[in-house]
Amino acid sequence: MEGASYQRFPKVKIRELRDDYAKFELHDTDVSMANALRRVMIAEVPTIAIDLVEIEVNSSVLNDEFIAHRLGLIPLTSERAMSMRFSRDCDACDGDGQCEFCSVEFHLRAKCHSDQTLDVSSKDLYSSDHTVVPVDFSDSAAAAGEALDTKGIIIVKLRRGQELRLRAIARKGIGKDHAKWSPAATVTFMYEPSIHINEDLMETLTLEEKTSWVESSPTKVFELDPVTHQVLVVDPEAYTYDDEVIKKAEAMGKAGLVDITAKEDSFIFTVESTGAIKASQLILNAIDILKQKLDAVRLSDDTVEADDQFGELGAHMRGG
Amino acid sequence: MVVKFSENQDYEALRELFRHHIESYDHLVDAGLETLMNSIKPVEIYDSFTDRKLRIWLGKTEFYPPQKERNLRTMREALLPSECRQAKISYTGKLMADVCFQYDEKAVIREKFNFGQFPVMLKSKLCHLRGLDPKKLVSYKEEASEMGGYFIMNGLERVVRLLIAPKRNYPMSMVRNSFADRREGYTDKAVVIRCVREDQSSVTVKLYYLRNGSARLGFWVKGKEYLLPIGVVLKALIDTTDHEIFASLTSCYSDKHEKGKGAVGTQLVGERAKIILDEVRDLALFDHRQCLEHIGQHFQPVMEGMEKEKMSTIADAVFKNYIFVHLDNNYDKFNLLIFMAQKLFSLIDQTSVPDNPDSLQNQDVLLPGQLITIYMKEKLEDWLQKVKKLLQDELSDSSKNFDFCSLADVKKVMDKNPSKQISSAIDNLLKTGRLVTQTGLDLQQRAGFTVQAERLNFLRFISHFRAVHRGASFAGLRTTTVRKLLPESWGFLCPVHTPDGEPCGLLNHLTSTCRITSYFNSQGKVRDFFKIRASILSVLIAVGMIPSLPKLVQMGPPDVLNVILDGRIVGYISSGEVEKVVAHLRQLKVLSPHVIPEDLEVGYVPLSICGAYPGLFLFTSPSRFVRPVRNLSISSEENQNIELIGPFEQVFMEIRCPDGGDGGRKDEFPATHEEIHPTGMLSVVGNLTPWSDHNQSPRNMYQCQMAKQTMAFSLQAIQFRADQKLYHLQTPQTPIVRTSTYMKYNIDEYPTGTNAIVAVLAYTGYDMEDAMILNKSSVERGMYHGQIYQTETIDLSEQSSRSSRSQKLFRRSNIDKSVRSHIDSDGLPYVGQMIKPDEPYCSIYDEVAGTTRNMKLKGSEPVFVDYVSVDVKNKKHPQKVNIRFRHPRNPVIGDKFSSRHGQKGVCSQLWPDVDMPFSGATGMRPDLIINPHAFPSRMTIAMLMESVAAKGGCLNGEFINATPFKSSVKKRNAGDEESKTESLVDELGSTLVKKGFNYHGVEVLYSGVYGTELTCEIFIGPVYYQRLRHMVSDKYQVRSTGTVDQVTRQPIKGRKKGGGIRFGEMERDSMLAHGASYLLHDRLHTCSDHHIADVCSLCGSILTSTLVQPQKRAVREIGGLPPGKAPKRVICHACKTSKGMETVAMPYVFKYLAAELAAMNIRMTLQLSNAAGA
DSSP, rough: OOOOOOOOEEEEEEEEOSSSEEEEEEESSHHHHHHHHHHHHTTOOOEEEEEEEEEEOOOHHHHHHHHHHHHTTTTOOOOOGGGGGGGGGSSSSSSSSSOOTTEEEEEEEEOOOSSSEEEEEEEEEEEEOOOOOOOTTHHHHHHHOOEEEEOOOEEEEEEEOOOOEEEEEEEEEEETTGGGGOOOEEEEEEEEEEEOOOOHHHHHHHHHHHHHHHTSSSOOOEEEOOOOOOOOHHHHHHHOSSOOOHHHHTTTOOOOSEEEEEEEEEEEEEEEEOOOHHHHHHHHHHHHHHHHHHHHHHHHHHOOOTHHHHHHHHHHHOOO | EEOOOOOOOOOOOHHHHHHHHHHHHHHHIIIHHHHHHHHHOOOOEEETTTTEEEEEEEEEEEEEEOOOOOOOSSSSOOOOHHHHHHHHHOEEEEEEEEEEETTTOOEEEEEEEEEEEEEEOOTSSSSSSOOOOOHHHHTTTSSOOOOOEEEEEETTTEOEEEEEEOOOOOOEEOOOOHHTTTSTTTEEEEEEEEOOTTOOEEEEEEEEEEETEEEEEEEEEEEEEEEEEEHHHHHHSOOOOOHHHHHGGGGOOOOOOSSSOOOOOOOOHHHHHHHHHHHHHHTTOSSHHHHHHHHHHHHHHTTTTTSOOOHHHHHHHHHHHSTTOOOOHHHHHHHHHHHHHHHHHHHHTTTTTOOOOOOOGGEEEEEEEHHHHHHHHHHHHHHHHHHHHHHHHHHHTTOOOHHHOHHHHHHHHEEEEETTTHHHHHEEEEEEEHOOSSSSOOOSSOOOEEEOOOSSSHHHHHHHEEEEOOOHHHHSSSSGGGSSGGGGGGGTBBBBOOOOSSSTEEEEEBBOOOOOOOSOOOOOOOOHHHHHHHHHHHHHHHOOEEEOSSOSSSSSSSEEEEEEEEEEEEEEETTTTTHHHHHHHHHHHHHTTTTTTTTTTEEEEEOOOOSOOOEEEEEEESOOEEEEETTSSSOOGTTEEEEEEEHHHHSSEEEEOOTTTOOOOOSSSSEEOOOGGGGGGTTTTTTGGGGGGGHHHHHHHHHHHHTTTEOOOSSSSSOOOOSEHHHHSOOOBOOSOOHHHHHTTTTTGOOOEEEEEEEOOOSSTTTTEEEEEEEEHHHHTTTEEEEEEEEEEEHHHHHHHSSSSSSSSEEOOOOOOGGGBEEEEEEEEOOOOOTTOOEEEEEEEETTEEEEEEEESSSSOOOOOEEEEEEESSSOOOOEEEEEEEEOOOTTTOEEEEESSSSSEEEEEEGGGGOEEEETTOOOOOOOOOOOOGGGTTTBBHHHHHHHHHHHHHHTOEEEESSOOOSOOOOTTOGGOOOOOOHHHHHHHHHHHHHTSSSEEEEEOTTTTTOOBOSSSSEEEEEEEEEESHHHHHHHOOOSSSBBBBBTTBBBBBBBOOEEEEEEHHHHHHHHTOOOOHHHHHHIIIIIIIIEEETTTTTSSSSSSEEEEEOOOOOOOTTTOOOOOOOOOOEETTTTTTEEEEEEEEHHHHHHHHHHHHHHTTOOOOOTTTOOOO
């Protein structure tokens, strides 16, 4: 029973970290793990987004559903999301948005009194909770060059006499249920390539051939040293596995000029956040959730009977 | 390559597309009505008692712009089109006309008569929107680009369809079997001419060939065809000698050109001329006067109001009203008849070929203004005739004291025949598209003249105005010859834009460059055709034409060619000169349009060996097709060399493609003209397909169809509209890849789709057979979201007039509190309110009955109240309301989408974003996945190119110009800087490579589920996709149980009523073939009209059983058990016993059959195998 341990110790190496962007390497693990992380980041890390809209007055050109839909898509700062309750699990309320544990209330009142078009934007949304507010994209820019008059995300434009008044309730949710709850704009990973140029074969090429070979790659992976006329790998990660250079080498009759393999256990992740949560937090949250999910699998496996202990989670995992 | 976004707020190009509708109506208003009134013959009433004669005729007309009805005050307010649409009324203006009365020869008395409310075309001279700038239009609640050209009838926008008609004033030789059936001795050959009067009414005259060598002139008078021997007509027309007629008829033959090029006459012509003249002699008619009298005698009974005239006057009237009505001179008529006879003989002798009536060369178009004019003329004539009849009746009725000399009395009688019926007839024509006429007005059809201009999307709307129909009579024809695409229609009708299926080839669309000539010249002035013709004539005589008047030249082809101007033989030009003359005319046409109108058609039919009958046919008439081409003989500076040509002349012209090649033309036929751009042969919609020259042609046809079914941004003034149904796309985009036409016609104001990232791969199996997978997250973010706007109009005055005189008004019931959440105190719904099926949306209070009735929402889906409008006529209680509902229609499985290349598909799954394949480099997931099998057999290469181009465009932030036939246009400036002979694909590919993408537009994708690399590279890029209006929500049909038919007790049909789908014979057959008899029994019997019938086994009848009510017996209730059911007692009515009663399961229709048979005295008996009696 006791077989060899397949346990691995994945390593993460962070390359770049900004509020809404992260690039990191993930080593010593499988593609299944990498993809699971990607999927969790896109679809299962919770955020807060407007889910219920009660429109009092809407004389704008856009209809109620349209505005409600637009409101839903506005990213809200969701640091609190992990600790919040899902409305459906909330004991304090029936999920009608009256409770502070599962919902945040917003108000919007706008009326245009001038002849100039009034832009109603996410800045006009007043939150009942200062930790959950529409994401302000000007933050980074304002820090650099002060006094930038930012307008937020435009919801609707009003002309003279038009009015919009509404109450909105934001709730916690995940991207699987609706794209508005997805914290990730883009999460992608690629296998780290290992590129080996067959130097002997390369030397048989003329300078022209080398140039054309180097240029055959649409991305800048190789470079011809202008002095030594040597072909160098400058940016292996720019390689998109498009096989262009390999095809080119074959076409030139020099098959095996370069050997490109993907490292099976090494991934380069790129994460872009919508701003709802910081990219770094998104990764950590994703790992947390992944862990929870795995816990559920493990726990439910050896404690089938102890449902009361693990609640819905165990049953859910078993049930599929 | 790159298109710059320019603010083109001038909609001139768009207006050009609608111009022919508006101009034809404008002419009606400007001059048409007047000519019409003048052309109507006065009626005369004679009173024998007082011996006075009253002449009544029509005089000047006054036509007022649409105004609101206001009973009090003289202040009148303009009625705007948007108000008509909302109020569901017609956009009409008052039409007044003078009716002139004259007793004997005394002073003329003019009386104004109200001819009713006449429909006004939008943007015509009478319309309030005429000449308004976009800003003003918007303030009038119209589209900024409103083009007009339609009528508003009861709130609906109706367009008069353009119809193909035989070319006016051109004698066409025809071969038709029906001619031979006319009478004994007739052949199948004839020469036919459709003559059009100045007032636009037309009369068709046919010249039939008889087997004996003579000919008969046929024309219709009052629904009956009259046939006259040609000789009689010739003699009666002018006072001439037999010799002269003989010489004229045989002038086309001379023995020196036996069978040379261009000889149309043969020796037989002389023989025939003799026969013709002999025929006249046989009738004992020797001179002009006798012939006239002969004709007069024949036509006296049918010529109304001429009973007392002289015979010769009657004959003159016949000539004037029925024979060659476009000519007013008998000499011209004589010459034309001679020409027709020569053409007929040439057809018989096979020295010329028959003209093809299906070819555009011999066709004109019927415009809205013309249709209305001729219909109105008939109605006015009828009205006058009726007036006359009424007055005469009144005169003959001596019991009444009717004073003929008192105008007041006359007018009183005339009131019995209200003059307002004229407008209401036109009104009716536009509303229903039906003509109510005795004569047929020389038109081929009686119905289908107007259609509703649907605003489903902008392209569909435009197409209504650019469509030309061949005629309803051709739709039923089993032959397909009329549907063929003929080369003559090149450049005028779009070969791509015709629907497939039933109306294929009959409903065509004008090309984007095609125009239709009108009564207005380029300065917008009404043309004086008399002056124009005189000017043309003087030019012709100056260049050497021998005029035909005063005397006909006794010569014919090939020496000289007839010159025919608008159906009048004006002279002869020697065949050596003619080409020079033609070139000269064309020069003048372009350079000095005041001498020769710019749209003159110079139809030079050259001499040929047994080809088309030669001649120089000039046309100045309106409602011809014209299109611009370059005249190469004129220097091309500043586009000064654009000549308008028609389909008649085009056939004999040498027009080359602007690709710089000779088009396979030999040196003897050098090109004289050049196309402006090859895209000129496509319609507006056809021009919008990017790179359509790279697609298989049927795909472009499909796209033209689908573009018109797209759910798009339908209207900008949508909030002021009350259309029954409007489709609206919430988040449209401008296409990255577009043609130059897209910008030219401002289609960007009404975009039709979204640039979707399309991956071409077989991913899940859910994309088989033209299914496609949409990305669920993309849809959730708003892709292809849309709604249907549906307006319910409730008119209480209409309802109350139908049933009793009860006063109804909108009011909420005070008793029923349950409706309060749905209906406001005014009885109307709250705006923005969601209403579920079967919930009330408005309350109507009946004052007489004192009851309140709630209107309940039908259908199966919840709707939102978008807008409520009420009429303001009745200030206290509105009688008419429009309630506009909004049905949200976001994409669901089963909705239909298509690219712009005839590639339609149905959404089969909304696939989770994380499960979609993603690109390793960019992390992009596709919005849409289609199957690669969609390409090989359909060969829509342009779609692949669009994907690559749009990707490049995205990366560079530019729009891509995808105008087709780019390679066929030679570089005008011959700039060698652009000598890159790069193919289009290379150009597209290299932009991608520059941005670090694959040359071919493929990318490495990773499985969204496993994270592993997909084995092959995937073609992915943005493609403009349209959402089609076919949506499952409107179409799904389910039923388990429900309503059944009253008679047969079988399930009913129809989606609306909750019916089922027919399980028919063929379905039954397949069940049988599978041996699934139990299922069959279930479908056809158990779930249908299963019935347990009581059958009397004694008499075998199933109809005689009657239920006998058992006497109520006191049955002791047993606690806990349901009350015991008394056994049913059934007796046979015939046998008076219940002994033999049995129950048999059978379809209920069987019992019905028995009843039906019984009604016919047929008795049906059943023999039961286990009957009690047996």
